Amino acid sequence: MTDxxxxxxxxxxxxxxxxxxxxxxxxVFGVMKRLNLxxxxxxMLGAYAGTWVYLNxxxxxxxxxxVTVITTVAVGIYVERxxxxxxxxxxxxxxxxxxxxxWMQLEEVAMHLLPERTYPFPTxxxxxxxxxxxxxxxxxxxxxxxxxxxxxxxxxxxxFRTRPGLALRAVxxxxxxxxxxxxxxxxxxxxxxxxxxxxxxxxGFLILSADSQVTPFFGLWATFxxxxxxxLGGMGSxxxxxxxxLLLGVVEANAFWYGGPLIRDISxxxxxxxxxxxxxxxxxxxxxxxxxxxAYERV
Amino acid sequence: xxxxxxxxxxxxxxxISLIALSxxxxxxxxxxxFGQQAYFGISAYAGAIATTLWGWPxxxxxxxxxxLAALAAGFVGLLTLRISGLYFSIAxxxxxxxxxxxxxxxxxxxxxxxxxxxxxxAEGFGEIRWIFDNDVSVLEYTxxxxxxxxxxxxxxxLIERSRLGMIFRMLGQDPLLTRVQGLNPVRYKxxxxxxxxxxxxxxxxxxxxxxxxxxxxxxxxxxxVHALAYGLIGGLGTVLGPLIGVAIDIGFLESVRxxxxxxxxxxxxxxxxxxxxxxxxxxxxxxxxxxxxxxxRWFRA
Numbered sequence: 001m002t003d004x005x006x007x008x009x010x011x012x013x014x015x016x017x018x019x020x021x022x023x024x025x026x027x028v029f030g031v032m033k034r035l036n037l038x039x040x041x042x043x044m045l046g047a048y049a050g051t052w053v054y055l056n057x058x059x060x061x062x063x064x065x066x067v068t069v070i071t072t073v074a075v076g077i078y079v080e081r082x083x084x085x086x087x088x089x090x091x092x093x094x095x096x097x098x099x100x101x102x103w104m105q106l107e108e109v110a111m112h113l114l115p116e117r118t119y120p121f122p123t124x125x126x127x128x129x130x131x132x133x134x135x136x137x138x139x140x141x142x143x144x145x146x147x148x149x150x151x152x153x154x155x156x157x158x159x160f161r162t163r164p165g166l167a168l169r170a171v172x173x174x175x176x177x178x179x180x181x182x183x184x185x186x187x188x189x190x191x192x193x194x195x196x197x198x199x200x201x202x203x204g205f206l207i208l209s210a211d212s213q214v215t216p217f218f219g220l221w222a223t224f225x226x227x228x229x230x231x232l233g234g235m236g237s238x239x240x241x242x243x244x245x246l247l248l249g250v251v252e253a254n255a256f257w258y259g260g261p262l263i264r265d266i267s268x269x270x271x272x273x274x275x276x277x278x279x280x281x282x283x284x285x286x287x288x289x290x291x292x293x294x295a296y297e298r299v
Numbered sequence: 300x301x302x303x304x305x306x307x308x309x310x311x312x313x314x315i316s317l318i319a320l321s322x323x324x325x326x327x328x329x330x331x332x333f334g335q336q337a338y339f340g341i342s343a344y345a346g347a348i349a350t351t352l353w354g355w356p357x358x359x360x361x362x363x364x365x366x367l368a369a370l371a372a373g374f375v376g377l378l379t380l381r382i383s384g385l386y387f388s389i390a391x392x393x394x395x396x397x398x399x400x401x402x403x404x405x406x407x408x409x410x411x412x413x414x415x416x417x418x419x420x421a422e423g424f425g426e427i428r429w430i431f432d433n434d435v436s437v438l439e440y441t442x443x444x445x446x447x448x449x450x451x452x453x454x455x456x457l458i459e460r461s462r463l464g465m466i467f468r469m470l471g472q473d474p475l476l477t478r479v480q481g482l483n484p485v486r487y488k489x490x491x492x493x494x495x496x497x498x499x500x501x502x503x504x505x506x507x508x509x510x511x512x513x514x515x516x517x518x519x520x521x522x523x524v525h526a527l528a529y530g531l532i533g534g535l536g537t538v539l540g541p542l543i544g545v546a547i548d549i550g551f552l553e554s555v556r557x558x559x560x561x562x563x564x565x566x567x568x569x570x571x572x573x574x575x576x577x578x579x580x581x582x583x584x585x586x587x588x589x590x591x592x593x594x595x596r597w598f599r600a
Contacts, residue, residue: 100524105566
């Protein structure tokens with residue numbers, strides 16, 4: 001029982017990172033009704049740029065964060081223009097396939113930037129173990145968890161207390177009505193991608209900093225963890241993304257404890273597969289996910 | 300006598316064409332699968348086990364591997380009936396990754412001639428020696444691959460000309476219409492999935508025996524995205540579309556020296572641009588129809 005609870009604590013700590021990644025997916029999906037599979041690789045490219053600066057120029061933490069975030073945003077905008085803005089409005093699937101192809105492109109660019117398998121990523125957390133009763137928590141996980149909460153609060157402020165945030169939610173709720181209200185949805189899509197990339201860059205920095213290394217697998221990892229967390233929670237839902245992230249973290253931590261790394265990875269995919277089959281809308285989402293299905297129900 | 304390297308490239312094109320055709324079959328029936336590599340991999344392992352460990356003849360192993368792949372595809376098809384669009388794509392991707400990771404756990408070794416042979420988790424599955432044991436030359440094996448590819452093509456052309464093909468395309472254009480016609484989309488979706496799984500499976504077993512070594516890492520998403528992209532580049536209007544896509548990628552991109560090492564940059568960009576300007580590939584339905592009408596006029600004159 002103690003083991004299980006300890007795993008749950010670890011899971012929540014990891015899960016906060018997953019939740020940040022899931023928020024990136026869910027914001028884009030909520031606003032555009034499209035899936036950006038290139039999200040993880042764009043974060044990886046940002047992290048690679050950050051590492052490159054770290055190795056070649058400076059060890060200034062702030063500079064590295066800035067480089068990571070700016071590169072992620074630049075790549076995010078590239079993806080948005082190529083795979084989303086330029087593709088026909090009604091072709092949601094084409095955007096997904098396109099971003100999938102660009103994923104492979106970004107991964108090869110990253111390989112050329114830093115050809116080795118593993119690179120050190122600057123760590124700015126001091127690592128100690130803190131005991132709380134029978135449980136223990138690593139301090140860098142606590143800092144990560146707290147920073148995640150801060151980012152969440154900032155995102156909430158942006159979405160619910162500013163005009164661009166309002167416009168973003170309006171487009172998400174009803175694209176047609178928001179166009180009538182004079183909102184340029186193309187600009188809002190651009191804004192959503194920029195916000196998501198900033199969030200992704202910071203999330204990538206936090207996660208890699210806690211790991212203190214970056215590998216070419218990070219793109220795949222980030223896309224999948226974010227995607228799984230979002231789909232578990234419910235596509236396009238902010239609460240869902242956080243819940244899904246925490247759920248994924250807890251399941252993975254337990255699977256790792258009882259089965260090892262391979263079982264952990266399989267369990268994440270299995271969880272996603274089962275969720276998609278049983279409840280495609282996710283934990284907090286709707287039961288019927290597409291108009292087509294709604295039509296089926298009527299026929 | 301053509302050299303062996305060229306033959307290997309040619310036979311590679313043939314085997315990859317099979318998985319591209321399987322993705323194509325699903326594409327025309329309206330589903331985008333990111334997971335055809337799973338069936339390719341299942342069949343590669345099953346077929347190689349059948350010949351190497353159980354001593355089966357190749358034709359039986361081919362049948363066994365592909366049937367197993369078709370079975371898995373049918374199973375996934377049944378499970379994913381309720382979902383479509385991007386939910387389906389992500390579900391197939393999740394399944395394919397599950398299969399790939401499970402192959403890391405697969406250890407099944409038998410001692411043959413004092414050596415342990417068989418799949419051994421991450422170390423892969425080597426010594427698939429059917430080609431050497433039966434004295435099959437590279438040329439003969441390439442001919443075998445193309446024979447099977449031609450059979451599959453012939454079969455697919457037959458399907459496209461039949462009522463079944465019409466229903467597949469209708470399902471791809473408008474599933475609701477299919478339903479209104481009094482047809483059961485469920486049945487046709489699963490049929491398409493099983494056929495696609497079988498075709499990918501044929502490619503898988505052939506692949507394992509051609510390369511004599513397989514490991515789980517081969518059947519990753521890279522293979523899946525390629526299989527899907529070939530049809531999207533070549534065109535969804537004709538069964539030759541995926542083959543044209545494969546020829547463009549392996550025949551052209553692989554041979555141009557300038558882009559060595561940047562192949563995925565070029566290929567990924569190409570796919571993205573194609574999706575913007577020609578969402579259904581070079582030879583889409585309209586252009587195929589146009590070409591056919593030109594050909595008809597030509598022959599009449």
